[in-house]
Amino acid sequence: MEIxxxxxxxxxxxxxxxxxxxxxxxxxxxxxxxxxxxLRGEIAPPSFPTTFRGGLPGLEFDKKRILHAGEEYRHRRPLRAGDVLHVSRRVEDVFVKQGSLGAMTFIVLAAEGRDPFGELVYESRQTIIYRQEAGA
Amino acid sequence: MKPQVPGEEIPVLRKEAVGKLQLLRYAGASGDDNLIHTDVETARAVGLPNVIAHGMLSMGFLGQLLTDWAGAGAVRRIAVRFSRMVHLGDRLTCRGVVQETLAQDGGWLVRLLVYAENEAGERVTEGDAEVFLAGSDRA
Known part of the structure; x- marks a missing residue:
């Protein structure tokens, strides 16, 4: 797919x-x-939200074409066993950079998790590099 | 006494060599099932000599660096760049350097630079973090 x-x-x-x-x-x-x-499973380590796998509608990447460039988590409070979070995702940015290997497309995917009362618990931001079809 | 003076290093975390079993476990626990991390044929098909670690595993190591120092639940923010691949057998050393300390909510918010380096001294994963220390036991 074209990004x-x-x-x-x-x-x-x-x-x-x-x-x-x-x-x-x-x-x-x-x-x-x-x-x-x-280790007792009471409080989650900082990068635990990576386990909340989910995608965006109509957005699928060929895994062979992507590189994980960066990741960020912001926590309002620690995640604890028993928390129920409503996680939503969005495409925050898409931009092209010229690198030593030619043009690279950067995609920034943001996510946030809220508790059942709508309070923000955490935010994340993932940057991936997508190698477009040859010639791109 | 907690190091909160700019330039001060927090205790170093030296991890054991990254092994296949760890990559299998991390793939299962994180849900990242990209076979480049667990299947040598897939890795070779893209020109790698062997499987490589999930970048997120090294981020997990940096999280451990911070919680070993400040305790579970203390990390308010962690942001990293994956600069280099982590190969099977790499032994990573994780370090954090205090940048500034701000009084906040009756405690201290400490900003740090964090990075993981391989045995060649190359920074494979690097970024910055904010950690909350409760109380007023400033060093």
């Missing part, structure tokens, strides 16, 4: 994501974390 600025502003419907104790535990174990509150 261009027409995608900017595209938004997903909120998706309900539950913070499960076992999921926190497995995430902490995979990192090799030693923090007891993480």
């Amino acid at each position: 261009d600025r027409s995608l900017v502003g595209r938004t997903s419907d909120p998706e309900v994501c539950e913070v499960e104790r076992g999921a926190i535990r497995r995430f902490a174990e995979a990192i090799g974390d030693t923090e007891p509150l993480h």
Whole structure:
């Protein structure tokens, strides 16, 4: 698919994501974390929202063409086991940069998680580099 | 005493070599099922000698660096760039350097630079973070 600025502003419907104790535990174990509150699955490590997998309607990438360039999390409070979050995503920016390997398309995907009362809990921002078809 | 003076380093985190089992576990725990991290044929098909680590695993290491120092739940913000690939067998060392400390909400908000470097001293993942320290036990 062609990735261009027409995608900017595209938004997903909120998706309900539950913070499960076992999921926190497995995430902490995979990192090799030693923090007891993480290993007991009580408080989630800072990058835990990466486990909330979800996409944007009509936006699919060929995995062989993408590079993960950066990631950001902002937390209003820690995520805890039992939290139920409504996560929505949007395309924040699309831009092209000339690099040593030619033109690279950068896509910035933002997400936010709110509690059932609508209070903001966290925000994330992911930057990926997409290599367009040859010649692009 | 917590280091909150600009230029001061927080305790270093030295991780063990990145292994296949860790990549399998991280793929399962994070939901990132890109086979470039777990299947050598897929990695070779794109010109890599072997599987590479998820950039997000190194971000997880930097999260651990911060929570080891400040405790679970203390990280208000963490933002990183994935500058270089992390290869199987790489041993990463994670470091944080205090940039500034601001009084906030009865405690301290500490801004830091954070990075993970490989054994060649190359920064593979780098960025910045904000950590909240409760209380007024300023060093």
